[in-house]
Amino acid sequence: MWNWCHSATIIKVFSIFVSISIPFCAAVEALNVALLRNVTAKYTCGDFGDEIYYNHTEALWSASERVQKTCSAGDYPASNMVDGSVETYWQSASRSLLYADPLLGDENLDTIIEIDLLQEFLLEKLIITMADSKRPNHISVSKSVNGRDWAAFAYKVSIETECLAYFGVKLSSLPTDGDDYVCSSYGQSMANRNEQVVFDFSHFSEPVWKRGKFLRLQFYEMHLTLGISGNKFQHYTVSELKVFARCTCNDLNNQCVRNNITDRYECICGGNTEGDFCERCLPLHNQQPYEAGQHCEACQCYGHTDLCTYNETVANLGLSLNMAGSYSGGGVCINCLHETSGINCETCEEYYYRPAGVAQNDSHPCLPCDCAVEGIAMNPVSKQIGDCVVNNDSPLPINHLNRLMQPGDCFCKQYVDGRRCDQCLPSYYNLTVENPHGCQECQCYLPGVENGDNICDSQTGECRCKSRVAGFLCDECTHTYYNLQQSNPQGNWCYSRLLDWSLLAVSGDVMFISLSSNTTLLIDSVVMVPQEFITGDGVDVSPSALSECDLSTRSTAKVLSNTCEDYIFSTSLSYYGEGRPCDCNITGSFSATCVQRGGACECKPGVTGRTCDMCTPGFFNYTSNGCQPCNCAGINKSCDIITGKCNCSPTTEGFYCERCIKDFWSWSLVVARLVNVTLKDQ
Structure with missing residues (x-):
């Protein structure tokens, strides 16, 4: 068990977990990563055929007490060294057979043991447990990343001077870099059996030096039990080969566990890393580039994605906001959700906006712009048509009407208004897609409209006329009224009055009169009113009635007061001396009856006159069905x-x-x- 210390804790900011450095220590147990791994040895007892041998413990026995044994191929395989049992062991071929093999390439080299750890580890200890044999005088340990190219990095010798004399290296207990080596003596007397040879690297702090995947152990100068004649006693036996190591997990948290399915060791990653060896940052922790031994920093994506990547250009330009609110690092959020976009998912997609008061880390911060296609113009920021004010916490723009815009406001054409650009400005109408300005200007005749404003119906363009004014543009007087002009001092209204006249001649039923007006007129009708109706001569009537019911200034077509109605009724009765017949024209009226006061008959469509005997101006073809419009x-x-x-x-x-x-x-x-x-x- 080895202790290692590091710094990490976790806080929660906007639903994103962020690492902050706070010291703590944890215990990391180095694992025996050689267990059940593939191991080979040159050479094993039986590789050259059946072989007779004696146990080392019998060397001091008498010949009669010794028990001769025979080994065949497979009796003591190299796999016994990594089976986890001290009861089994690997046994080499006898020394004479080892020396006879030219493949070893060195007369002092007795054995080569190689083991494949399947993956790279940080080596802590290498323990070789001998069985019924003595240790070799010298051992070298090499490592490789591919199983072909080897580099020696650790040596054991019987006495310290043999480091230089035998291996040509200096006595060294601590490596200085990744290519350095260590050489030390056993530090103990040679045991006859069950001796443990330990290479201890746990106190070394150089992680590159400790990395290893393939290991090669080479045994030199086997002890000559009973001298040259003792060949049957001269062989190696190893009961256990243990390689204690920690996983290469980014040099942060090097704990790992064995996966029973893949038979590989997997890191328990720390520092916001992942991978078999914690060799990359978690998907949402790429604000800074991956660096071994360093915590990965979370990206600021406001909770709208679980993936970001590091971009060096973005980092150099200072475009990425980190979790602390600074533009430091190059994290770029990928696949922003909830209609968001941008390096930090900080803004809305095109044609979406974030309402005022809605935070960027809201679960659904963006709403559709919903602009009316007829009235929209180009957004000067996004250069998109139909886009709206996004609200990405930048200053809000001023619109074409010099008003401060709000989030979600659309960019309107020149004569268009409304949050959605769906309304014409006052004095404009007929909003269409084809019109580059959006709406047409109203064409109202100002003397004839209310308040003198050029305001019309936003759909049809029809103007809002004053009383007594007619026409689509309020440019004509209604029937029986005249004098619509800009210079009229009396409110630019239309007026109706009775003109003075004089009798010129009478010919039968035809009267020729002269009007007192010198104005050219289009006459709808001429009503001849007896003098008594104007002066009240012969009728007992109050002065107020005369004033109220002056027929020269009042229209008898309007609703009259009771006083005025009584006056007209009395005057008519006095003038005629009796009630008058209705005389409703059977062609132009619906019936022969009329109203008691005034005698007006009920006329058919387009028909006028008290008796319904003529077409209304603007109508023709007087028939029993009425008159047709012109x-x-x-x-x-x-x-x-x-x-x-x-x-x-x-x-x-x-x-x-x-x-x-x-x-x-x-x-x-x-x-x-x-x-x-x-x-x-x-």
Whole structure:
């Protein structure tokens, strides 16, 4: 049992186990790694045929007391030296036969024993236990990594001066490097039998010197029992050959155990290493390159992989973050999970982001960007289209609207807004993939829209009109209203009023009148109101009623107050002297009845007038089914009441005024605006 000390403990940081140096000692038992290994010997009793011999213990007996024995091939095999039993032993051929074999190559070399340990070990002790024979005068021990090329590294001699005299080496008890040797004397008298010869390397600190896989033991100068005539007593017997060693386990923790399946010794690795000999770092501990005798350092992968590798370039550039929060080492995380990526799995994959407040070591830190494809632009950092702000703890960017972006915000086109880039900016509409700016600008006619803002429906582009204003772009007045213009001092609204008139002539049922307005008008209808309805002459009515129900400023089509309704009813009754018949037109109305106040009949679609006797402006073909819409494309929606042909502006033509005349362009079915083209001589 040998003691060895090292430094290691384990702490847990972000679910990753990290080694920190704290001293502790552990006991490591050197194992007999020669047990049951393949061993050969030159030569074994019986290799040259049956051989007669005597035991060494009988050398001092009388001839009559001695028991002659015979050995055949296989009686005392070399494997007996490593079978773990002291009861069995290997026996060499007699000395005369050994000297007669030229393969040994040295007249003083008696025996060569070789053993294959199957793997490299750190040698601690080599113990040779003799059986019924004396030890050799000299022993040399060589080692090899391939079983072919040998290097002597340890010697035993009977007296110290024989190191130099016999082997040509200096007396040495401690190697200085991996190629050095040791030579020492037995330090004890030769025993007749059962002597142990010990090579002790346990106090040597040079690990390279102690490494060995193949061992060769060479015995020199066998003791001549009974002199030249004692050949039958002259042979070696070895009961046990033990090689105590520790596994070559990275020089950290050199404990190992034997695998009963592979019959090899496997290291119990320490220092975050693995492998048969702890010759590499654990998969997640490659922040620094592997170095024997050094703990492997864990990579910082935030728990999103169990594999990293060392990259020297990354280390030189200082790109890898270690567990202590410093850019030291070259660990590169491999196969990052949970939609993460980067050298340390520190960021999200393309098209994913980490929400604010979510830690990098969260089990699932990344969510999909979910950007709307119609409105996205290129991420200036990743150069990807459809990517979003990742939140890799770098400063957050400013977007195209000069607003600080948040994790998950998408990068929008010029006229697009919203976290997903799925909304048009105010005053823009019609978000499409094809539009490089995302949305079109609203074309509202500002005098006709609420608050004077160019804001329209984000899908259709239809503008939000003021009261009394109509049209897709709020660029026309509703029916019975006029005067929509920028310069109107009264809120740019449309107005309706009764115009003053004078009677010019009467011809039968036809009256010719003159209007007091000098403005060119398109007249929907002319309503002639008796004077009494304006002044209240002949009717007992309060002044407030006259003011509230002034027909020159109020529309009788709106909901009227009770006072106003009573005034109109009384005035009408006074004017006519009696109730008036409904006279609903049977072609244009649904029934012959009308409302009591005002006498309005219930008209069919597209029909107007109190009695439902005409088409509404913008309709034609007065029939029992009502009137059809003109469907004129231009601003003027009126058409011929019989044929339905639209009344076109001077620059349009077609049945519905649906196209420009020659030399004019820029027709729009929405706004019906035409731009004159001046053709110049070329």
